[in-house]
Amino acid sequence: MAEIINLRQARKAKIRTEKDVKATENRRLHGRSKQEKQQSRNEASRLKQHLDGHRLNSANSDEPE
Template sequence: MSGDIVNLRQARKARTRREKDEKAAQNRSLFGRTKAEKSRDRIEAEKALVHIEGHRRAPSDGAPDGTGKED
């Protein structure tokens, strides 16, 4: 019937440390990029946007918003 004795204060501190480490790992993956990596990603996103916008069809009925309806 005897179980392991757990010090609750130590368990709370260990849980807090573990949560902080997980948060730090997540932030490293999100924000730990070099300036060159950020620049490369920004340029790729701009090229993709220009490519997509270049293939957009112009509205043929004169509607300014491209919905096909004139109000």
């Protein structure tokens, strides 16, 4: 004789499993440690300062272009 399955519970279990798989995938793709995030911010800041230092006309200049 076949085992009796509650379809509502089976459906909810399947949805839960799919959400867990998606969450794991998102953590792999988007998850970064605090140190990695800080390193990215520092790098962006350094590059911005480097580019601003090489600007011919400053944004705060009163002279028209």
